[in-house]
Amino acid sequence: MNGQHFLVTGGAGFIGSHLVDALLEAGHAVTVLDDLSVGKPQNFAHNLTHPYFHFVQGSILDKTLVTQLVAQVDGIYHLAAVVGVKYVVEDPLRGMQVNVRGTETILETACARRCRVVLASSSEIYGKSAGVPFAEEDVTVIGPTSVPRWSYAVSKLLDEHLAFAYYRQEELPATAVRYFNAFGPRLDPRGYGSVIARFINQALDGQALTVYGDGQQTRAFTFVADTVRGTIAAMETPKSAGQAFNIGNPREITMNELAAQIRESVGADVDIVHVPYAQAYGTAFEDTPRRLPNVTRAAEILGFRATTSFEEGLRQTILWFKEHRDA
Numbered sequence: 086m087n088g089q090h091f092l093v094t095g096g097a098g099f100i101g102s103h104l105v106d107a108l109l110e111a112g113h114a115v116t117v118l119d120d121l122s123v124g125k126p127q128n129f130a131h132n133l134t135h136p137y138f139h140f141v142q143g144s145i146l147d148k149t150l151v152t153q154l155v156a157q158v159d160g161i162y163h164l165a166a167v168v169g170v171k172y173v174v175e176d177p178l179r180g181m182q183v184n185v186r187g188t189e190t191i192l193e194t195a196c197a198r199r200c201r202v203v204l205a206s207s208s209e210i211y212g213k214s215a216g217v218p219f220a221e222e223d224v225t226v227i228g229p230t231s232v233p234r235w236s237y238a239v240s241k242l243l244d245e246h247l248a249f250a251y252y253r254q255e256e257l258p259a260t261a262v263r264y265f266n267a268f269g270p271r272l273d274p275r276g277y278g279s280v281i282a283r284f285i286n287q288a289l290d291g292q293a294l295t296v297y298g299d300g301q302q303t304r305a306f307t308f309v310a311d312t313v314r315g316t317i318a319a320m321e322t323p324k325s326a327g328q329a330f331n332i333g334n335p336r337e338i339t340m341n342e343l344a345a346q347i348r349e350s351v352g353a354d355v356d357i358v359h360v361p362y363a364q365a366y367g368t369a370f371e372d373t374p375r376r377l378p379n380v381t382r383a384a385e386i387l388g389f390r391a392t393t394s395f396e397e398g399l400r401q402t403i404l405w406f407k408e409h410r411d412a
């Protein structure tokens with residue numbers, strides 16, 4: 086083997102499994118650590134016969150295990166987390182424990198070996214800020230602690246602070262990548278966390294597409310292959326250490342437009358209906374009105390730009406859902 090050996094936490098999940106494929110393709114060896122709480126064996130089944138692929142079922146909260154695995158690798162892609170507002174709203178305690186204590190375990194262990202770390206952060210950390218497009222040094226506007234949904238953003242903010250504290254004080258080469266709504270094949274077909282998955286499933290089932298609120302809220306969706314390229318660029322760019330990068334496609338789309346586009350792409354003769362947030366998430370819910378990345382820093386330092394059009398990404402995603410959603 087000519088490449089390096091990487092630990093990918095959360096490598097059985099949506100983004101992590103695509104990252105693993107790209108690393109193996111590039112000639113690296115990969116060890117995945119995933120507790121399969123959300124990740125699925127079918128996301129890595131095709132790699133089980135690969136000579137440089139190794140899967141370990143376990144938790145990032147298991148420090149003994151993490152220490153053993155980190156001792157064998159050149160770098161860590163840390164993606165394991167309780168992900169998505171819906172999961173976090175349902176179980177905020179587990180969300181905080183995994184996302185904060187788990188990340189601290191990874192960083193502390195990596196620090197002992199000065200092992201390079203790329204940490205998956207999120208566009209959620211910009212919160213309700215109206216300052217779109219969001220640049221990495223912008224302020225974040227996080228809602229009150231009485232609203233559990235903000236605990237996800239706060240956990241990711243704390244993760245970044247931890248990583249950068251290790252960078253400044255212990256010279257740990259750590260970089261944060263802030264993902265903006267990744268989508269693509271292997272999105273959880275139950276559509277639990279992703280609006281794209283939910284709309285595609287509804288359209289394929291011949292059901293009305295349910296848009297929360299007035300549907301004027303926007304997101305910037307990023308095809309997962311682009312998300313993965315930006316992540317690898319962060320690992321491969323030593324001067325990225327100590328900084329955060331927006332990894333996203335700067336095309337903004339409203340939920341109303343998204344619903345219409347998915348209905349058309351699937352070819353479904355269904356209604357688009359609006360439902361109050363309270364119906365979907367309970368009463369104490371706040372949404373972020375607009376979300377759009379400023380991608381200048383990623384372009385200048387990482388040489389990264391998203392290159393897959395939303396339409397092409399959607400085409401590949403719908404195709405995959407048609408083939409796999411009952412799996």
Ligand SMILES: NC(=O)c1ccc[n+]([C@@H]2O[C@H](COP(=O)([O-])OP(=O)(O)OC[C@H]3O[C@@H](n4cnc5c(N)ncnc54)[C@H](O)[C@@H]3O)[C@@H](O)[C@H]2O)c1
Nearest residue numbers: 095098099100120122123124144145165166207264266267
């Ligand atoms: N999908 C997005 O659009 C998006 C946006 C912003 C940030 N992120 C971040 O990217 C990373 C990957 O997200 P994803 O969309 O692939 O989600 P995902 O849920 O598919 O992947 C997360 C993986 O972590 C695993 N996991 C959870 N708790 C664990 C634990 N205690 N120990 C070991 N493994 C554990 C899960 O089983 C799952 O496979 C996460 O850190 C997430 O916060 C994702």
